[in-house]
Amino acid sequence: MRRFAQGCASPGDAFIEGLQPGGGLEREKGGGIAELRERIREVTLRIVELMAEREKLVREVAALKSGSGEGIVNPEVERELRKAVVGRAAELGLDVETVMRVLTLLLRRSTEIQAKGQGPQGMTHMDLMRLAKRMEREGREVVHMEVGEPTLGAPEHIAAQLTDAALKGYAFYGEAHGLPELRSAIAEDLNERFGVDVKPEQVVVTQGGRFGIYLAMAATLSMGDEALVIDPSWPHYKQVISMLGCRAVVHSTSLEGRWLPDPAKLEDLTSDSTRLMVLNYPNNPTGAVVGRQLLQELVEVARRRNLYVISDEVYMDYSFGEHVTALSAGYERVIMIMSFSKSWGMTGYRVAYAVAPVEVAERMAKLQGSLLTCVPEFVQVAALRALSDRETPRAYRDHMLRGIEVICRYLDAIGAEYVRPGGGMYVFPRIPLGGRDPMEFALDLLRKRGVAVAPGTVFGDYREFFRLSVGDSLEKLERGMAALAEEVNSLRNPRG
Incomplete structure (x- = not known):
């Protein structure tokens, strides 16, 4: 048998020593990991x-x-x-x-x-609104044509219902999906109005339409996905898509094409990474509406590509003709968003709803529960009261139509080009400024004349366009449009 000198380790001892922390094998192994990490x-x-x-x-x-x-x-x-x-x-x-x-x-x-490199970055219409609000706090009067807020406000009976609900104890934590009574009433209202088959479990009451859009996108998109957006568009869509680590792919429409999308061109923009299509009719900012056939063609693109469709229909009660909801297209991956802000002037109440496939509705509710817990119950009770009031949406729609008449009259006088809106609360005219930056023009108009408008660059690559909102009073719209016309004419005919 082989013997080892005193003080010399046996092979077994050497092996065991190598296994100890800091031993030879450990050092060799560690060196290999370090080398790989460096590579x-x-x-x-x-x-x-x-x-x-x-x-x-x-x-x-x-x-x-x-x-x-x-x-x-x-x-x-x-x-x-x-x-x-x-x-x-x-x-x-x-x-x-x-x-x-x-x-x-x-x-x-x-x-x-x-x-x-193709347009100004930075300020948006919301920055203009904040500046306008600050001017008002300083005592200036401002005509608001930059933001989509009906100044008519919520009817008194809805405000009274909110107060009464709070006093009666509707002020505790509630379900993330929303009050069951409100969800059932929403489903019944849609089914009766549009002949669809919405179930209460498909409905999620959200903290405003803006948050509803976020929830719908967060529930259907993953980082690296693509979503189709039709320009000009409300900037919130692209902001949320970017926030989620995704990419907005834009289909641009034109004044000459009456702001209507081309389904074939839209489909040509899809890829294996496309997961979602965003529709918005009546449209913000153009007021364009789509008929049943075109809507069906757009949804068929989504069906062929297995896309979700987010249909933002918050202006549906401001349609000047028949409103066609995407829910009627017979496609199971439609997510419809509707708000109480426009129809009943409840902008500050922050309450809206989404109708989605049940599994998507569940994901949206979980997200909302994690972020906000729930929409306040007393606000939801007020929304339930609003649903039974069909007269206010009709009256507010008529107000928007009269406001559009005012704006179009002045636009005709200065020779501006536009497509007459089929719904909504905006006109989107082309008003060339002789090369002047549209945001600078809007800032000067606000500071000098107290008139706030939204440059077209907020909604896409539309440098010569402006979005004019009709939410303010008719008297103020008259003053605002007169000031806008004077400023445009002064650019065209500068004093020599």
Whole structure:
């Protein structure tokens, strides 16, 4: 038997020593991990360097596009790139879905870089509204044509119902989905009005339409997904899509096309990463409405591509003809959003609702419960009272129609181009300013004349357009439009 000198470890002792923390095998193993970590670090930094190189190339492309008039997004080029990326990912044994999410984020960044060179960034109509409110606090009178808020306010009987409900104890934690009585009443109202089959479990009462949009998107989108948005559009859609780490893909409509979308072009913009289509009719900011056939064609695009459809119908009671809801299209992935803000002037009450597939409604309610707990019960009781009042929405719709008449009369006088709205509370005219920045013009109009309007650049790439809201009183709309007309005429005929 082999013997070892005193003080020398046996092979077993050496092996055991190697297993001890800090031992030889541990050091060797640790060294291997450290080396691999360093290589991962180097690869990651190389990815960052490649991203910087890619952004430099995108800026060069943007410069060339600005000279040629080519649009930001080229669906054919993106389609070919996606195909190549999927093929390469498969060759390398990578998870294709993960790679596609990363690609979508890269494409989103490309769009952002190119968009910065095609229009002013920064201020929005909400910034103008805040400035207008500050001026009012300082004693200035302001005509509000920048924001979609009916100044008529909620009827007295609805305000009284809110107070009474609070006094009767409707002021505790409630269900995240909303009061069962209100959800049932909403379902019954929609079924009666539109001949649809909405169940109470599909309804979620939300803290305003804005939050309803957020909940619907958060419940259906994951980071790296794409969503179709039809411009000009309410900026909140793109803001939420970006906030969720997703990419808004824009289909731009035009005055010449009467602001109506082209289903074929919309479908051409879809990709394997597209998950959602956003519709908004009557439209903010154009007042455009879609008929039953066009709506069905748009929904069919979503059906073929297995997309969710968020249909923002908060202006449905301001339709000047028949309103066609997306719920009537017979597609199970429609999420309809409706608010009490416009129809009953309840803007400060912050209450709306969504109608969604049951599993989506559950996700929306869980999100709302985590973030807000619930919509205050006394507000929901007031909303329940509002649902039984059909006269107020008709009266408010008629007010909006009279306001549109006022605005169109002045627009005709200055020769502005516009499509007469089929609903809603806005007119979206083209008013060329001879190259002047539209946001600067809007700021000057507010500061000098006390008239607030929203530049078209807030709603997309529409530099020569302005959104004019008719929510203020008819008297103030007359004054505001007279001031706007004077400012436009002074630009066209400057004093020599």
